Amino acid sequence: MFKNSINKYIGIGCITLSFAACKIPALVGRNENKTVPASFNNSQDTTNTAQVKWKDYFTDPDLANLIDTALKNNQELNITLHEIEIAQNEIRARKGEYLPFVSVKAGAGIDKVARYTNIGALEKNIEIKPGKEMPDPLPDYLLTASANWEVDIWHKLHNAKKAAVTRYLSSVEGKNFVITNLIAEIANSYYELLALDNQLAIVKQNIAIQSNALEIVKLQKQATRVTELAVRKFEAEVLKTKSMQYSIQQNITETENRINFLLGRYPQPIPRNDDSFGKLVPASVHAGIPAQLLANRPDIKQAELDLAAAKLDVKVAKAQFYPSLGISASIGYQAFNPSYLVRTPESLLYSLGGDLVAPLVNKNAIKAAYYGANAKQIQAVYNYERTVLNAYIEVANQLAKIDNLEKSYDLKSKQVRALTQSIDISNDLFRSARADYMEVLMTQRDALESKFELIETKMQQMNAMVNIYHALGGGWN
Incomplete structure (x- = not known):
């Protein structure tokens, strides 16, 4: 039922966008x-x-x-x-x-979250291994390939x-x-x-x-x-x-x-x-x-x-x-420790999305x-x-x-x-x-x-x- 509702709203959105765009x-x-x-x-x-x-x-x-x-x-x-x-x-x-725009990204950084916030409190209560908390501050290593394409x-x-x-x-x-x-x-x-x-x-x-x-x-x-x-x-x-x-x-x-x-x-x-x-x-x-x-x-x-x-x-x-229909996708690896960076599927990340945009x-x-x-x-x-x-x-x-x-x-x-x-x-x-x-x-x-x-x-x-x-x-x- 939930899936049918989503399809219904997407269809209504497409019709609305097309109707708005047709007034040329x-x-x-x-x-x-x-x-x-x-x-x-x-x-x-x-x-x-x-x-x-x-x-x-x-x-x-x-x-x-x-x-x-x-x-x-x-x-x-x-x-x-x-x-x-x-x-x-x-x-x-x-x-x-x-043609699709394809780019490669590699990065490294460090992130310190305040302890008395919902994210900070949540991280302190999650253990990676028994007796070991999430690192604080938290390093971040990233290696991804991404693509963007406007379908003509x-x-x-x-x-x-x-x-x-x-x-x-x-x-x-x-x-x-x-x-x-x-x-x-x-x-x-x-x-x-x-x-x-x-x-x-x-x-x-x-x-x-x-x-x-x-x-x-x-x-x-x-x-x-x-x-x-x-x-x-x-x-x-x-x-x-x-x-x-x-x-x-x-x-x-x-x-x-x-x-x-x-x-x-x-x-x-x-x-x-x-x-x-x-x-x-x-x-x-x-x-x-x-x-x-x-x-x-x-x-x-x-x-x-x-x-x-x-x-x-x-x-x-x-x-x-x-x-206009745009499609974006990305795939890569992300981890807080370089030794975990290429572990599959634990450190694997990917995304795929599309958007339909029309002037209203x-x-x-x-x-x-x-x-x-x-x-x-x-x-x-x-x-x-x-x-x-x-x-x-x-x-x-x-x-x-x-x-x-x-x-x-x-x-x-x-x-x-x-x-x-x-x-x-x-x-x-x-x-x-x-x-x-x-x-x-x-x-x-x-x-x-x-x-x-x-x-x-x-x-x-x-x-x-x-x-x-x-x-x-x-x-x-």
């Missing part, structure tokens, strides 16, 4: 939208430049050496690698939580481990995204450096042309065919052009040091072949279809994994409302964690959708830019050829007094600006080639 607040969630447009520019070609390895995409050996060095030494990349290690340790910690009924611990694994995979994708950004930044800076070298060379050529024109004007003044004003105008133009070279040299220094910083080293010259810049032709690009971005772009895969982890966090927070009142902390996990999940949904949208727009922008820059470069090349020829024509006309000095000056100035613009357009073409590769998700594989 309702949540308003949001599902992610994974649909993307069917194509870029109505093309269904699935050939994708993102599948090309960066060493095959960037064929300049100097640039390849710079990228190789950066992948070994860049501080940001190495920081990210250690974030992956942190995520791996988080998996180990979560995995250990749903609601998969709370299992889901927490899965969330840790997902975040580890997310950190790997984060590392891949850092790699794609690093490669793109080095390549863009490298082409900018080549462009600056070529601009500096053009400035020096223009200084020689303008200096030659200045000498002609001086001779014209001696022949009283022009005034001192013309001489001063030409001198000012030469000085202006000479001052430009120092601004360009400063930009070269800063660009070199930007590359050195990405390579994780102190300033030093950057090896490069600046003579090849004018011959560079942007690589042909195949954008594939937008759906491939979901698999190629590391930032999209990272956002998707973060979303999956956030969903698991909601499940973990929800499981806090349910009862004041569940504000659990509710707050539950609502917070759901809010973070919704944030992750928006972040995923924003990342996909941003990726599509980046590709669309770069495709349009490649097309427009190609047309612009062709026109600017023709402009440079025309203005370069006009310099000789203006000089000949000036010598024969059929053009004034201002026409010569303006022609030289326009020719210099057009050459600068042509180099700038070439650099933008090369940057667009880099950026479309980056936007498609290339470089990390």
